[in-house]
Amino acid sequence: MSRIFGQINQIGYVVRDLHAVMEHWVAQGVGPWFYMDPVVTDYVRYRGADSGMKMAAAVANSGDIQIELIQPLNDEPSLYKDFLDAGREGAQHVAYWTADYQELYDRALSLGYTVAQEGAIQGGRFAYLDTETHPGTVIEISDVGGAKGEVFAALRDLAAGWDGNDPIREFG
Template sequence: MEKNVLGTNVIAQIGILVHDIEKTAQVYADFFGVEKPAIELTGTLEEAQTNYNGDSTEARAKLAFFDMGSTQLELIEPDEHPSTWREALDANGEGVHHIAFVIEGMKEKIKVLEANGMPLQQTGEYPGGRYAYIDTVKDLKVLTELLEND
């Protein structure tokens, strides 16, 4: 395997799948003694252009973000449509879904990761950037999310 594939070793985010984001976000807020963040809904198919395992999907998710110093904690409650979030929540239950890194050169990074046996699983757009989930579970024991901001 190539070394320093991502060009960074700084974890920007840890994503956690939950069944009830309102309840879980309040528990985290109370635990950390912070205000509960607003719950956001990911964009529609037209906005997010979500693609899962090579197919377009209407998948959406409710998100809550806790900024915890240099790392962000993301809670994710997926809807019923096919997605990496729905698949993982159904298969494994609540818990850690991914670790995320801010990168540059999304297309090139995906090609390098795929060449190293780490396939692309899901992509999408968000205001100001794009994301990609890479199946690194075999090697890293967790999915990797790439975040590229404009």
């Protein structure tokens, strides 16, 4: 538990082949997976500038922890592209969820964190804090005060009762 951010709710992986990685996780017994290709964003800003970044994403739960897979779909600037361009693939961020996004966002900035990438999906804001200069994983904060929180809770509940059938499902 972080006294600043709370509990980790999600581990995010940046991958080159979303479907192959979903299949890998299914073989480990994690699912069902819900994917969107492409994800429609309201906006994305990378290091303060608008970005036309496109991505596919998938989520599944392992208990209370959500696993997110992100595959960049173009060469527009993003932390995901940076991660792959650096020769990495795999765990890229941990996410903390909050129903009071603006309060957590302002608190993080007041503590000296800077925003490397931010955006919104269907009004739900998210920000990746610039922690790349320190060894470790990027920190994401995400607004779950509205519909996104309800969807994530429903997906967690579906995973808890999953019988192994229909392991990969298109979302949306």
